[in-house]
Amino acid sequence: MRVGIIGGGITGLALTHYLAEAGIDSVTFEASEEAGGVIQTRHVDGHVLEAGPQRMRKTPGVAELAAAGGIEDAFVEAGDEKLYVYADGKLGCAPLSVEEFFRTDLLSWTGKARLLAEVFTRPGMEQETARDLFVRKFGQEAYEKFIGPLYGGIYGSDPAEMPAAYALDSLMEREEKAGSFLQAFRKRVGQGQKAPPASMEEGMQQLPNAVAEAYSDRIELETPVTDLEPVERSTGTMYRVETPAGTEEFDHVVCTTPASATADLLDGIATGVEDLDSLRYNPLALVYLESDLGREGFGYQVGYGEDLHTLGSSWNASMFDRDGVHTIFLGGMHEPELLEENDERLAEIAQEEFETVTGAESSVIDVARLEPGFPAWDQSWWTLEDVETPEGIDLATNYTARMGIPSRVREAQELAESLTERAETLDSRSLTNADSSTTAAPSDD
Ligand SMILES: Cc1cc2nc3c(=O)[nH]c(=O)nc-3n(C[C@H](O)[C@H](O)[C@H](O)COP(=O)(O)OP(=O)(O)OC[C@H]3O[C@@H](n4cnc5c(N)ncnc54)[C@H](O)[C@@H]3O)c2cc1C
Structure with missing residues (x-):
């Protein structure tokens, strides 16, 4: 053959x-x-810049x-898997482990209790959207504060536009086997740690x-x-x-x-x-900033309701020791028309908003555009x-x-x-x- x-x-x-x-x-x-x-890497002025995926599981x-x-x-492996969400004007650590769940101030105690009640909710249904499913199972607060931004961020999409039948297909399969999303997630995180994030x-x-x-x-x-x-x-x-x-x-x-x-x-x-x-594909602009932010973590997504253009940021410097490089993502389903702006304007937005979120100053290394971009997994x-x-x-x-x-x-x-x-x-x-x-x-x- x-x-x-x-x-x-x-x-x-x-x-x-x-x-x-x-x-x-x-x-x-x-x-x-x-x-x-x-999967595209650029080498600019001695910097390693990722124009596509920023990391992968090994x-x-x-x-x-x-x-x-x-x-x-x-391979270079990333250390502690800390992801942040910018919500209510501050960066909070997403509760992706039991310790972070109890420690994070992203969620109120009522929000945390509601999230844990997921085990008592009905299983995911193919005809609902990813947003409706997440809100029904984990509550509005957890959805808006971190589940929506983190999940939507993977695709540059809005979960309210993503049918569970496609977008959550494999998660629902795992839910069926494990009994609940939380159980499935607990097992997956256990397995995921064996496959470290790497570049x-x-x-x-x-x-x-x-x-x-x-x-x-x-x-x-x-x-x-x-x-x-x-x-x-x-x-x-x-x-x-x-x-x-x-x-x-x-x-x-x-x-x-x-x-x-x-x-x-x-x-x-x-x-x-x-x-x-x-x-539909979600076009993306990537702005590479150099900053000595000095924080440990993988980066952040911007929570819903924040008045920012930025979708999120990848901290390449912290993950892979990449000389102060921080990648800012703009556009996506949230604001595809932003890609009509010229590079200078995109760089200006990224720089200003990076400082708003982290308090750190930065200089611009480069700007890239990814078109058609991410498959949106929408309707x-x-x-x-x-x-x-x-x-x-x-x-x-x-x-x-x-x-x-x-x-x-x-x-x-x-x-x-x-x-x-x-x-x-x-x-x-x-x-x-x-x-x-x-x-x-x-x-x-
Ligand atoms: C911005 C971005 C960030 C991502 N982040 C992550 C991440 O952090 N971690 C992760 O695991 N995954 C991530 N992904 C997902 C992952 O990178 C992609 O899903 C995966 O790389 C796609 O690979 P592919 O080979 O299926 O498709 P593609 O990479 O799209 O390859 C298709 C190929 O077909 C070629 N082609 C097109 N037309 C023709 C033709 N007529 N004849 C011959 N060749 C043709 C194209 O040139 C291209 O090389 C990300 C994706 C994007 C876009």
């Missing part, structure tokens, strides 16, 4: 690795000159990928770069797929992949591309894909109900399955396993056919 992979982001790279391990032939086509997709899958790229020793010495993009280098014989950079067509062959349906470099045929094609690119590629091949174009996700791909085409994407890097790697591993099984079935079928044709031949004669 021969597999074509469209897109050399972390999903396509992980799939390349797992297929190579399984001995399955594959080619990965990446449109841009570098691998990594949204799960066994992520560690395996780094080892495949020969950079297993290049790489040279920044996040060192990981995809190293994997792409290790598999350079299987990866075509600067090779956008411009067309995909099914073609009938004696062995069954094959897929012809067209690029500026020529055409190639594959038994199986995996699309890991952003939604609008997938809509174009699968037009006329899969059903319901034309509406993939309507999946436009209902359109996925109609998407169906034919046999031989798979989607492995951060809008049809979970978005985090470890989940992308896990999905690639699972898909590689199922493709390996399929390849074995195809092999045994062709062996059986070959056997029956050799035994049949003499009697036919």
Whole structure:
């Protein structure tokens, strides 16, 4: 079997690795000159600046990928996982551990008691929004003060616009197994601590770069797929992949591309894909500030009701010892029009508001824009109900399955396993056919 992979982001790279391990032939086509997709690191004036993800969990899958790229020793791990929320004009530590729960002044005692009452609430329901579910289960105060800002912050989205059916799908599954969200969270935090938040010495993009280098014989950079067509062959349906470099045929094609690119590629091949174009993405601006804030932690999200443009801030300096670097996020679903402002204005907003929140002064290093940005996982996700791909085409994407890097790697591993099984079935079928044709031949004669 021969597999074509469209897109050399972390999903396509992980799939390349797992297929190579399984001995399955594959080619990965990446449109841009570098691998990594949204994992992008810039090096500006000696600073390491992340234009995409700021960190990832060092799960066994992520560690395996780094080892495949020969950079297993290049991980840098973050220390104490302290996240803050700016609410009521001050920074409070989000209660993500039992100690912080009792210590934090983000929540009143009534708010804390209401949050603990979650175990007595009805299970999450697919037809409610993430906001309604969180408020119903944990209370309004906990939602506004930290759950909403932290959860929405992962996507740059507003939980009031996110259907639980999609956005909280896997959380609800865990709730069903554990009995409540709090129990599921307690178990997950226990497991999460085994997989520490990490980056790489040279920044996040060192990981995809190293994997792409290790598999350079299987990866075509600067090779956008411009067309995909099914073609009938004696062995069954094959897929012809067209690029500026020529055409190639594959038994199986995996699309890991952003939604609008997938809509174009699968037009006329899969059903319901034309509406993939309507999946909303949240554009983001990132302003990099240098400051000797001198606080320990991962950063903060801004609580609801605060009169600020800032969505949140990542403290790269504290997490990974990155020379005073603090990344400010602006825009998102909250204020997409902010990206129309020029870099100077964005930098000014970020600097002023960073000082309001932390009291620290800063200087501006750089400004970046990420478009289309984060998949929003909002009401436009209902359109996925109609998407169906034919046999031989798979989607492995951060809008049809979970978005985090470890989940992308896990999905690639699972898909590689199922493709390996399929390849074995195809092999045994062709062996059986070959056997029956050799035994049949003499009697036919
Ligand atoms: C700003 C931001 C912050 C994030 N923060 C975190 C975080 O802190 N921790 C975490 O774990 N995750 C985080 N994530 C999520 C995670 O980084 C992404 O979900 C993941 O990297 C997506 O990888 P992917 O390979 O699925 O898709 P992508 O990275 O989007 O890769 C798709 C690739 O397809 C290529 N492509 C497009 N069209 C074509 C074509 N026609 N032919 C060939 N190639 C094509 C693109 O160039 C791209 O390289 C963040 C994401 C963003 C955007």
